[in-house]
Amino acid sequence: MTEAQGAPPEASAPEPPGESATSPDRRRRRGSWLFPCLGASLVLVGAGSKVLSDGFQDPPKLERVGRDGPVNVGATSRRDIDANNSPTLVRNPVRKANLAVANRVDTPFFSCALHVSLDGGSSWRRTLIPAPKGEEAKCFSPDVAFAADGTLHLSFVTLKGRGNVPNATWLSSSKDGGRTLSKPVKVTGPLAFQVRLAPDPAKPRRLYMTWLQGADVAPLRFTTTGNPINAARSDDGGRSWTRPMRVSDGSRQRVIAPSPAVGPKGELYVLFLDIGGDSLDYAAGHNGRGGPPYGGRYKLLLTRSFDGGRKWGESLVDDRIRPIHRYIVFFPPSPSLAVGRDGRIYAAFHDNRMGDPDVWLWSLAPDASSWAGPKRVNDTEQRDGTWQYLPKLSVAPDGRLDALYYDRRSDPKNVMNEVSLQSSADGGKTFTPALGLASRPFDSRIGFAAKEGLPDLGNRLGLISDVRFALGVWTDTRSGTAATQKQDLATAVVAVSNPTRLSDPVEKGLRYGGLALILAGLALLGLWLTGRLSGERTGARSGSGA
Secondary structure, eight states: OOOOTOOOOOOOOOOTOOOOOHHHHHHHHHHHTTTHHHHHHHHHHHHHHHHHHHHHHHOOOOEEEEEEEETTTTOOOTTTOOOOOEEEEEEOOTTTEEEEEEEESSSSOOEEEEEEEETTTTTTTEEEOOTTTSSOOOOEEEEEEEEETTEEEEEEEEETTTTTEEEEEEEOOOOOOOOSSHHHHOEEOOOOOEEEEEEEEEEEEEEEEEEOOOOOEEETEEESSOOOEEEEESSSSTTOOOEEEOOOOOOOSSSEEEEEOOOTTTOOOEEEEOOOOOOHHHTTTTTTTTOOOOOOOOEEEEEESSSSSOOEEEEEEEEOOOOOSSOTTSOOOOEEEEOOSSEEEEEEEEEESSOOOOOEEEOOTTSSSSOOEEEEEOOTTTTTTOOEEEOOOOOOETTTEEEEEOOOOOTTSEEEEEEEEEEEEEEEEEEEOEEESSSSSETTTOTTTTTGGGOOSSSEEEEESSSSEEEEEEETTTOOOOOOOBEEEEEEEEEOOOOOOOHHHHHHHHHHHHHHHHHHHHHHHHHHHHHHHHHHHHHHHHOOOO
């Protein structure tokens, strides 16, 4: 062929024998890639939807409003040297500005107090607690709760004898927000310790009470093991009560610190500690003196009842709790329990598994069988030698989780306390940076039994959470000295900027729609892979038989 005749056209690859560009086999091979591409696309889109549902929101922003202020009326008086601690803070569900705080008083005399606010905590007044007829005027270890209809219930024990041990448990109620209290009604008999209240949010007249029932005691200790945690239920607003129902399993010999809560469907939860072989604290092997804590492990346990307290099921939260200090077993530090409107359960406590005390969080999703966690809440450096301890949890109506705790991060000597608040908008997976609530640090060594090396700031803090704010109450010693042991209750308000979040229908649509897309995509990929492997095996058999 000459140059003038032009170059021949490029040779094209020969068609496979018996196959043209439009043959069914060619179309089948091209179409076979449709399934994996479509499946992978569905998986990616579904994963993206799931990520959006879980994380399309900004974290809350916290800001303290003004300065902290006192709750108890004697906080600014030099004549008042009462040791006020262990506050319970509650809010009236009918009248939101109506708050109440009940607390223990340790020195100079064992007593208890109730303070009420009608203006959201801007001011407080003390309410007289009526003494039961025939009892010594020794009110002690109170708790307080608002029922769904706005009725305030106050529980307390009366003490008797030189040992100042509980002689009976009483309940008094108020229809005017806590300004006046009714004549007390007797609920239980002697040796009821660590009494707590839990109202049913859906049934105004249903109220639960839990306590640790002692059999025999001596100064600072239980003389026998096997003392159970009990519960009783009232269905008429506290006028009458069921017989005590055992909460803790009979095989557990040393259980303490019950913390009850009622879920959105009326289920009753009780969080408590099984302290195992700790006779150091349970039987006062320390003789009321300070020193190293018990070296073993505690178990954190949750029991729950779906039938009003008749039957109980137990769940192990964690069996590696390491105690951080010695204490008097009659009023030990309490773990904190909170239940969201969606039924998610949160538990918090402190331990020193990492070398110094930290705040830890566990959570149990609705219908889940195992706990998530523990999640370290405090944002201090690990093993920095300072204490973060005694957490209090609260869940806002929009699901935000708040955690309040004592914090010594600013003092390298680990003596001066502050109070920190952190919040989570994703079910406890992440928390905001800590926000200090106290305007000045206060000495952790001031309080009952401080001279013996067992200073006690009480066994709990108070916290309520709403969509736009949180309000905390704690034991503060800034006005006390080692000589007076004076403790006061301080409070502060935190403004919360709402995170940008998806509405519930959209969030659920993205979550469950994304999950459906992921499953559909995986199914397509599985079908494609099965077909491909089957085709390869068929081809291999054909080739071997050719």
